[in-house]
Amino acid sequence: MKKTIITISRQYASGGRQIGEKLAKSLGISVYDKELISLAAKQSGFSEKVFENVDKQSANSLLYSLSTGMYNAIGHFDGANNLPLNDKVFLVQYNVIRDLAQKESCVIVGRCADYVLRDNPDVIHVFIHSDMKSRIRRAVEEYGMVPDHAESMILKGDKRRAAYYDFYTGMKWGRVENYDLTIDSDSIGLDNAAKLIEDYTRMRQE
Amino acid sequence: MKKTIITISRQYASGGRQIGEKLAKSLGISVYDKELISLAAKQSGFSEKVFENVDKQSANSLLYSLSTGMYNAIGHFDGANNLPLNDKVFLVQYNVIRDLAQKESCVIVGRCADYVLRDNPDVIHVFIHSDMKSRIRRAVEEYGMVPDHAESMILKGDKRRAAYYDFYTGMKWGRVENYDLTIDSDSIGLDNAAKLIEDYTRMRQE
Numbered sequence: 463m464k465k466t467i468i469t470i471s472r473q474y475a476s477g478g479r480q481i482g483e484k485l486a487k488s489l490g491i492s493v494y495d496k497e498l499i500s501l502a503a504k505q506s507g508f509s510e511k512v513f514e515n516v517d518k519q520s521a522n523s524l525l526y527s528l529s530t531g532m533y534n535a536i537g538h539f540d541g542a543n544n545l546p547l548n549d550k551v552f553l554v555q556y557n558v559i560r561d562l563a564q565k566e567s568c569v570i571v572g573r574c575a576d577y578v579l580r581d582n583p584d585v586i587h588v589f590i591h592s593d594m595k596s597r598i599r600r601a602v603e604e605y606g607m608v609p610d611h612a613e614s615m616i617l618k619g620d621k622r623r624a625a626y627y628d629f630y631t632g633m634k635w636g637r638v639e640n641y642d643l644t645i646d647s648d649s650i651g652l653d654n655a656a657k658l659i660e661d662y663t664r665m666r667q668e
Numbered sequence: 669m670k671k672t673i674i675t676i677s678r679q680y681a682s683g684g685r686q687i688g689e690k691l692a693k694s695l696g697i698s699v700y701d702k703e704l705i706s707l708a709a710k711q712s713g714f715s716e717k718v719f720e721n722v723d724k725q726s727a728n729s730l731l732y733s734l735s736t737g738m739y740n741a742i743g744h745f746d747g748a749n750n751l752p753l754n755d756k757v758f759l760v761q762y763n764v765i766r767d768l769a770q771k772e773s774c775v776i777v778g779r780c781a782d783y784v785l786r787d788n789p790d791v792i793h794v795f796i797h798s799d800m801k802s803r804i805r806r807a808v809e810e811y812g813m814v815p816d817h818a819e820s821m822i823l824k825g826d827k828r829r830a831a832y833y834d835f836y837t838g839m840k841w842g843r844v845e846n847y848d849l850t851i852d853s854d855s856i857g858l859d860n861a862a863k864l865i866e867d868y869t870r871m872r873q874e
Contacts, residue, residue: 591844636844638797644850654871661867665860 466491466567466663468586469575471627473636474619475597475605477647477655478590479571484656486569489663495571498558506554512547552630572623576640577631586666588659589636589644596648642666672697672773672869674792675781677833679842680825681803681811683853683861684796685777690862692775695869701777704764712760718753758836778829782846783837792872794865795842795850802854848872 466489472478479495486493494501500510552574559578562568563585570579576587592600597616601607607615627635638644643662647655672695678684685701692699700707706716758780765784768774769791776785782793798806803822807813813821833841844850849868853861 589844638795638842638844638847638850641844641850642852642855644844644847646848649848650868650871654874658864658868658871662856662864665856665864668860 464584464667465563466586466667467563467579467582467584468569468588468659468663469579470569470571470588470590471576471635471641472572472590473592473597474616474623475601476590476592477600477652480652481590481647481655481659482569482571484653485659488656488660489567489569491567491569493569493571494559494562495573498555498562498570498573501562502551502554502558505558506550508551508554512551574627574630577627577633586643586659586663587641589641590647590655591636591644592646592648670790670873671769672792672873673769673785673788673790674775674794674865674869675785676775676777676794676796677782677841677847678778678796679798679803680822680829681807682796682798683806683858686858687796687853687861687865688775688777690859691865694862694866695773695775697773697775699775699777700765700768700779704761704768704776704779707768708757708760708764711764712756714757714760718757780833780836783833783839792849792865792869793847795847796853796861797842797850798852798854 468482468485470478470482470485472481482493482495502508555573556578559570559573559575562570563579563582576585579585594613594616598609598612601612601616602609624635627633633640643659645655645658650658674688674691676684676688676691678687688699688701708714761779762784765776765779765781768776769785769788782791785791800819800822804815804818807818807822808815830841833839839846849865851861851864856864
């Protein structure tokens with residue numbers, strides 16, 4: 463039987479991570495998000511802190527390295543010793559994601575996983591979004607944001623994700639063409655959104 | 669019981685119209701596409717030919733009329749006697765769509781219906797897209813396009829839809845935020861895409 467691999471990209475505070483967790487639980491497979499960071503950290507010898515920080519910074523010069531073909535025959539990047547730290551972190555995550563997809567069925571949240579696995583036609587790519595009102599509510603209730611600052615923090619969060627994605631992939635974050643399925647999570651709730659992705663997955667594997 | 673109203677926007681030759689037909693059949697409700705044109709034509713006294721031609725032309729100056737508030741208290745545009753023909757046609761379709769949504773459950777394909785019904789929180793908005801290879805196959809097999817010209821015709825078709833939508837709505841066609849659900853139709857096939865929208869609709873109405 464084929465593996466089930468689902469990538470979930472998501473707007474900041476849209477509930478994408480929670481949907482990924484519910485979906486993985488229901489399918490009986492693993493979900494990778496912060497767990498992925500730990501895994502990558504273990505393999506690379508970097509501290510987890512380095513990986514966490516990369517998400518908060520702007521990206522720089524990886525496309526150059528991608529275009530010069532610095533990865534070997536089994537799809538692993540190498541020769542990356544002279545790259546800036548952010549790019550090394552991206553490369554380690556890139557390899558971890560490809561290894562995971564080789565080994566097991568899983569849900570991968572964020573980390574440009576849709577781009578990393580774009581050449582595997584069996585992988586399912588989902589994007590989760592939501593209206594600003596629901597995202598502010600979630601940010602305040604669940605992430606403990608100060609209500610007055612929530613909207614600007616959310617917009618900054620989106621901007622950071624888009625910049626990171628656009629830089630490392632050369633594509634545009636959140637463009638409908640990149641995904642098999644996009645869902646407004648709050649229009650049906652997180653449980654239903656997870657169920658709908660499961661329905662889609664079943665149809666895809668028929 | 670609440671009415672079920674679903675708008676389907678779609679890339680050219682992505683199978684959106686067929687999905688709308690399958691969905692409407694399965695839900696036991698009507699679908700409006702060319703039928704909508706006929707209905708609008710009947711009400712306006714214009715010939716159907718006029719409505720068909722509008723889709724093929726570029727749009728012009730309606731946003732001005734929208735911003736000057738040329739519609740009356742029950743949501744009907746009026747005072748439109750001095751508008752260019754394209755804008756009049758848009759207005760007639762606008763009113764027909766709003767009347768339909770008042771009267772009955774239905775699926776409406778195209779015609780900026782998502783924009784026209786944006787203030788009704790119960791309406792479900794779907795966007796259908798597909799990769800170019802599948803669209804070329806569909807255009808050749810079902811619309812009888814010459815294979816060598818299919819891709820450029822499809823791109824032109826998309827461009828026309830985007831220009832019409834962007835002009836008349838002031839929004840961006842095909843942007844993920846405008847839709848509750850977007851589906852890559854060929855990743856699961858047209859029957860399954862219709863079923864998935866039905867699943868979503870059930871969840872939405874729970």
